[in-house]
Amino acid sequence: MLPSVSAAEEYVRPPPRPPVVIVEHDKPASHPQQLHISTVGASSMRISWVTEDRSAQSVVDYGISPGKYTASETGYHTTYQFLSYKSGAIHHVTIGPLEPSTTYYYRCGKAGDEFSLRTPPATLPIEFIIIGDVGQTGWTASTLSHIGAAGYDILLLPGDLSYADTRQELWDLWGRLVQPLASSRPWMVTAGNHERETLREPKLRRFVAYNSRWRMPHEESGSRSNLYYSFDAAAGAVHVVMLGSYTEFEEGSEQHAWLERDLAAVDRRRTPWLVVLMHVPWYSTNRSHQGEGESMRRAMERLLYKAHVDVVFAAHIHAYERFTRIFDNEADSQGPMYITIGDGGNSNAHKFIGDHKSAHLSMFREASFGHGLLRIVNETSAVWTWHSNDDEYTTIRDEVWLKSLASAESALPTNAGRHTEEL
Structure with a gap:
């Protein structure tokens, strides 16, 4: 087992950069903005956007050639009010069935620009980008730039999106800010504490903005x-579960x-990979938010262990940390690997606890901004790489190969040059 990073080796990132300055929307009120897409079922996509004009059409025209739309779908729009703020029309339209690994060109609301999206593959390999606690700082912009240069299929975001608060x-x-990326690949998200937006006002609903803007396939x-x-x-080779840390568990x-x-309901003979995401980590040696995930861990950890979940991603802590496979605070070759990836760009949590009770389970940790890439290669093997955000460059600082718990017992850890392991 590799030793955890000592206090002397901890990496301290400079203070967060100022908030990103975004050019205000200067297009007509009917012009779609804030586009993002998400997967729905086996072969459909939900396209969501906002218009200042609440009477704009909730319709998407699309096809496989630029400017040539051979199909059209109609959806609906919703609005919400929060104190004195009144949202524009938030449109949701589901298109499909779509072919896998195919680029589609689309236009929303019969107005505005043409966009393109690429559907995920129907077979392995498949690549997931994973980021958490994104925010709107200069470091956020760097992280998004690095992600834009990666050839991924789906982005997973376990909470704390905009920090609207x-x-x-x-x-x-x-x-x-995220439209250039979120309009071209599916962004699958779950809520964090900064999505609650609570005030001491009994009439205000929790998660009202999140639920209105980011509709995920929960009903499906x-x-x-x-x-x-x-x-x-x-095609079912990977089952992804997004949990809610801030609803009853x-x-x-x-x-x-x-x-x-x-x-x-997951048949591991058909679905060799099982991935879980949540906002609050169950295992962490960082001083920030220490112990906040313990009650959820006690309530749900056995369910994940019994199902042989392969890897669990969390955010909330603004740093990176990867643990070995664990069950109930002990190393266990049949437990999930736990990874904290809350370092998307919003402030920095650089204080780790050297003598924490879980320190011997922590394989690698660094208080740097960045993103992760999970490439599931085939039914038995996957590789996880963490890319540290080093200004205009991105550097792979951590790498680990995983074997599916559905197929074989995990191999013993091996060190191979760069911080690389196999679990």
Whole structure:
């Protein structure tokens, strides 16, 4: 087992850069903005966008050639109010069926620009970009730039998107910031604490902006809440579960019962890879938010272990940390690997606890901004790389190969030059 990083080796990133300055939307009120897409079912995509004109059409025209639209779908729009803020029309349209690994060109609302998206592959390999706690700083812009240069299929974001924190205009700014990436590949997200937007106002609903703007396929996965859901990728070779850290999760709760049903329905002979994401980590040696995930861990960890979940990603801590395979605070070759990836760009948590009870389980940690790439190569093997955000460059600082728990017992860790392991 590789030793965890000592206090003397900890990397300290400079203070966060100022907020990104976004050019205000200067197009006509009917012009679509803040586009993002998400997967729905086996072969469909949901396209979401905002218009200042609340009477704009909720329609998407699309095809496989630029400017030539051979299909059209109509959806709906919603609005919300938060204190004095009134949202524009938030449109959601599902298009499909779509062919895998295919580029589609589309136009929203019969107005504005043409966009293109590429559908995920129907077979392995498949690549997932994973980032958390994104925000709107200069480091965010660097991270997004690095992601834009990567050839990924789906982006997974386990919470803390815009850091609007009741300032609803920041949702609009953030939507425009991520649009170049989110309009071209599916972005699958779950909520963090900064999506709650709570005030001491009994009439204000939690997660109202998040639920209105970022609609995920919860109904398709049998969930009654947009805060937790699941979906399949690569024709069911990968099952991804997105959990809600800020909704009831105790035994007897709706989320707990849903998770038990969802995991029980996964046939590991057909689905060799099982990936779980949530906002608050269950294992962390960072001083920031220490112990906040313990009650959820006690309630749900056994369900994940019983289902042989391969890897669990969390955010919340603004640093990177990777643990070995664990169950109930002990190394276990049949438990999930736990990775904290809350270093998308919003501030920095650089204080780790050297003598933490889980320090011997921590394989690598660094308080740097960055992103991760999970490449599932085939039914038995996957590789995880963490890319440190080093100004205009990106550097692979951590790498580990995983074997599917559905196929074989994990190999013992081996060191191979750069911080590389096999689990």
